[in-house]
Amino acid sequence: MTEQEIIETINAALVEEFELDAADMKPELSIYQDLGLDSLDTVDMVIVLEGAFKFKIREEAEIKQIRTLGDIHKFVQRKLNAEA
Amino acid sequence: MYDAVVVGAGISGLTNALVLASFGKRVAVVERAPQAGALLRGFDRWGVHFDTGFHYAGGMAAGEGVQRFFSFLGIADQLNIIPMRQNCFDRIMTTDYRINLELPVGAESFVAALVAEFPAEREAVTRFVADLLQVADNLPYLNMYTQAIDASVFAVVEDVSLADYLFQLTSNQRLRQVLSLHCVLHGVPAARVPFRFHASVIGPYIRSASIIEGGGQALIAAMEKRLHDCGVDLLCSQQVIRFHLSAADRIDGVELADGQMLECKVVVCAAHPGCVIDCLPTLMLRPVYRKRLQGLHETSSACLLFARCRRDVELLSGSNLYVLDVDSPHKQRFPFDNNMCYLTAANGRNNNGFMAIVPAYYDNFTPWNDSLTGLRPAAYYAEKQNVTQLLLQRLEKAVPQLDNQIDRCELATPLTLRDYMYSSDGALYGAQRQVDDYPLQATTRVEGLYLSGQALVAPGVMGAMVSAFNSCGVILGRDRLIGELKKCN
Ligand SMILES: Cc1cc2nc3c(=O)[nH]c(=O)nc-3n(C[C@H](O)[C@H](O)[C@H](O)COP(=O)(O)OP(=O)(O)OC[C@H]3O[C@@H](n4cnc5c(N)ncnc54)[C@H](O)[C@@H]3O)c2cc1C
Numbered sequence A: 001m002t003e004q005e006i007i008e009t010i011n012a013a014l015v016e017e018f019e020l021d022a023a024d025m026k027p028e029l030s031i032y033q034d035l036g037l038d039s040l041d042t043v044d045m046v047i048v049l050e051g052a053f054k055f056k057i058r059e060e061a062e063i064k065q066i067r068t069l070g071d072i073h074k075f076v077q078r079k080l081n082a083e084a
Numbered sequence B: 001m002y003d004a005v006v007v008g009a010g011i012s013g014l015t016n017a018l019v020l021a022s023f024g025k026r027v028a029v030v031e032r033a034p035q036a037g038a039l040l041r042g043f044d045r046w047g048v049h050f051d052t053g054f055h056y057a058g059g060m061a062a063g064e065g066v067q068r069f070f071s072f073l074g075i076a077d078q079l080n081i082i083p084m085r086q087n088c089f090d091r092i093m094t095t096d097y098r099i100n101l102e103l104p105v106g107a108e109s110f111v112a113a114l115v116a117e118f119p120a121e122r123e124a125v126t127r128f129v130a131d132l133l134q135v136a137d138n139l140p141y142l143n144m145y146t147q148a149i150d151a152s153v154f155a156v157v158e159d160v161s162l163a164d165y166l167f168q169l170t171s172n173q174r175l176r177q178v179l180s181l182h183c184v185l186h187g188v189p190a191a192r193v194p195f196r197f198h199a200s201v202i203g204p205y206i207r208s209a210s211i212i213e214g215g216g217q218a219l220i221a222a223m224e225k226r227l228h229d230c231g232v233d234l235l236c237s238q239q240v241i242r243f244h245l246s247a248a249d250r251i252d253g254v255e256l257a258d259g260q261m262l263e264c265k266v267v268v269c270a271a272h273p274g275c276v277i278d279c280l281p282t283l284m285l286r287p288v289y290r291k292r293l294q295g296l297h298e299t300s301s302a303c304l305l306f307a308r309c310r311r312d313v314e315l316l317s318g319s320n321l322y323v324l325d326v327d328s329p330h331k332q333r334f335p336f337d338n339n340m341c342y343l344t345a346a347n348g349r350n351n352n353g354f355m356a357i358v359p360a361y362y363d364n365f366t367p368w369n370d371s372l373t374g375l376r377p378a379a380y381y382a383e384k385q386n387v388t389q390l391l392l393q394r395l396e397k398a399v400p401q402l403d404n405q406i407d408r409c410e411l412a413t414p415l416t417l418r419d420y421m422y423s424s425d426g427a428l429y430g431a432q433r434q435v436d437d438y439p440l441q442a443t444t445r446v447e448g449l450y451l452s453g454q455a456l457v458a459p460g461v462m463g464a465m466v467s468a469f470n471s472c473g474v475i476l477g478r479d480r481l482i483g484e485l486k487k488c489n
Helices: A003-018 A041-053 A060-065 A071-084 B012-022 B065-073 B107-117 B118-135 B149-157 B163-167 B173-186 B195-209 B215-229 B275-279 B286-292 B363-368 B377-397 B414-421 B462-475 B480-488
Strands: B002-007 B027-030 B044-045 B048-052 B081-083 B092-096 B100-103 B210-212 B233-234 B240-245 B250-254 B261-269 B301-309 B320-324 B340-345 B353-360 B406-412 B449-451
Touching: A003 A041, A003 A071, A041 A060, A041 B286, A060 A071, B002 B012, B012 B027, B012 B065, B012 B215, B012 B261, B012 B462, B027 B210, B027 B377, B048 B353, B065 B462, B065 B480, B092 B250, B092 B449, B100 B107, B107 B118, B107 B173, B107 B195, B118 B163, B118 B195, B163 B173, B163 B195, B173 B195, B173 B320, B195 B462, B210 B215, B215 B233, B215 B275, B233 B449, B240 B275, B250 B275, B261 B275, B261 B462, B275 B286, B301 B377, B301 B414, B320 B363, B353 B377, B363 B377, B363 B414, B377 B406, B406 B414, B462 B480
Parallel strands: B002 B027, B002 B261, B027 B233, B092 B320, B261 B449
Antiparallel strands: B044 B048, B081 B210, B092 B100, B240 B250, B250 B261, B301 B353, B301 B406, B320 B340, B340 B353
């Protein structure tokens, strides 16, 4: 998967599962303030990413650091690189 | 106008209601069955009372967590807790008669009994028991110093299955089978049950195993009386069909099947969490969460055999029996599935009857899916007869004490369970977590809506009560609730 494909996969999954607006999927936006997720949604976000990439996420500390959509992109990229 | 409406009057719903009422909340409980605690009441047949959904539990001895719950709820003085046989609360037998293992209460004795049976496995057994107790001794609310359940959902999911754990632990296959028998108490197979979840259900029995005099019926009677004293309204034969939302999408009431509306600020759903999907407008739940609720794993179903015996069966006095099927050719094994059968006395006082649980697949009964209790076709009754005969033969052979002792019996199938317990697929314990599932949390995205019940923490009277305290802790504040709980002895 190219970097662009990864980003598209993440965005598409989040748009569908959280009913977000595709036009809002800008990497600099905060998933909490701008996209309206809250801490309750963190588990659901992890489940969506696990479903989209068929990996298991156990990096609790890293997940808790995530603030922006771009952070999610970077997290997934790092994880896919590490697994490759 | 209620502060809270609780959906479901099982042990969890009733506990939620009493906890909220004790904090001065005005509460109603709505139950779709004709009576509260339908699962725990049992029934009378052929002059014997059969307990159904409650036989024994851990944590009820003096000073233990469930006993403290009873005090907190104001029902402790009405319940007479009786210890099971201390030197053998559970017995494990194999059908080749090689193993007849008496499991005693207490960590050291428990280990010693297993080591006596498996002398080469001291290390494995010791570690297994220590690991079980490490979890069991630190369950939230039972242990008031343990942090809240929601603290780290990640820690809970980072877990191995019981089967994988045992595989690492020992190469002795018989020991692995023996240590997996208790899965019948939560209904998730060893390959799918997270070790920690298994430990939270089974571990407490090692510390203490007790019954309540009068069984589940006595527990429900005490709770009903207390509900009445606390001014909680109990509405039976009423089904909640919709949660009502304000313009700001906050809970402001529930709608019942007969059209009645109950206004309230909070709804605690202590029924199967899947019912939330039917009770809310689709748009209120995000697709990911809706899929989680839809995709919950149901626990195993079972055939239950209720039998009356000609004499008291001493073997079952204060003791449960697990029969592990090891020798028989496939066809003659306990019907359907699983190589085990669990037996428990009809009730705490009488051993002239028993209930047997044999895990079974709902699928074996799907041909009669659309039929209802009492009105099923002849082929269903023929199959039921067939299963009964197979089961009786196997039991009488495997357990010599039962040979020629059973004079009346009746089988409940997965369809019976489905229709009496309103559980989909006849699941024994509703939905439960499996490895890699993230646990559901009490809080939902809908303001004012909380989940509770056995699916949130663990099945069993203990698990369902812990779940109720946990949900109330989220609603009222954990420290406040723990503070009050600490005042009880
Ligand atoms: C055969 C058997 C043996 C068992 N033995 C033991 C044992 O020895 N020890 C032990 O600790 N546990 C035992 N258990 C498990 C224990 O009984 C359960 O885990 C526990 O009772 C579950 O309580 P609950 O309140 O979570 O659920 P439930 O008792 O299922 O309560 C949920 C209630 O919600 C109602 N409801 C559902 N939908 C609606 C709606 N829309 N509106 C209104 N009401 C609704 C249902 O009718 C039900 O009464 C046993 C269970 C079974 C089946």
